[in-house]
Amino acid sequence: MTTKLSTSTKQLSIFALLLFTIAFSLLNSAAQAHQIKAAITTVLFNPRTENIEVMHRFNLHDAEHAVKALFNKSADIIDDEETQADFADYVAKHFALLNSEEEALDLSLVGYEVEGKHFWVYQETAQPPALDGLKIRHDALRDLWPSQVNTINVEGNGPLKTLTFTDNVTLLEVGFNNDHH
Structure with a gap:
């Protein structure tokens, strides 16, 4: 059995669909306009070069x-x-x-590039002979946007460690078990 919809029911259905589409578009636009500002950085202890390599990835936008x-x-x-x-x-x-001891490691700026939807910045420094931990400061873009989130992954010196800079956090710390070096 098929049901025939009246013209007013069809118009109401089309109107409801149109309203839903407009509401969804507005919500989606608002969500995109207020996307979280975020960057990801990898701090890699490279055993081959014996350097600490730093790779910052920012959204190009x-x-x-x-x-x-x-x-x-x-x-x-x-x-x-x-x-x-x-x-x-x-x-x-x-x-x-x-x-x-809160002494800065001497990081060199190695390079940068635009790659797809990202902007990369590369730094490195020699690995100190004895390093039982790091204190890290990462406030890039946080002076512009207080809601900026900078996440750091520390790899290659024990298990992966992740640090997240949000709100008023200015310095975070990771410790190492130096049995691996």
Whole structure:
């Protein structure tokens, strides 16, 4: 048995579907407009090179907005090498690895690149002979956006350790079991 819908029922169904579509689009736009600002950094103890390698990954969209606020409104991180270098330098100045005595390890800026939807910044330093832990500061973009979340994964010196910088956190610490070195 098939049911025939009246014209007013069809119009009401179309109207309801239209309202749902508009409401969904507005909610989706609002969610995208207020996406969480986040960056991920890997601190890798590389046994082959005996270096600590640092790889920062920023969403390119966030980096685009950041350079316009940090440098000038015409800054272009996608196509301008100078803007890319300036942003990489900014990141390097807002990140630090400290030993247990709170002495900064001398990180070198190795390079940077745009890759797909991300902007990468690379740093490294020689592994100190004895290191029972690290204190880490990572406040890149947190001066622009207090809600910025910077997550760090520390790999290659015992089990994976994850640190998350949120709110007013400025310094976090990881300890190592040095049986592996």
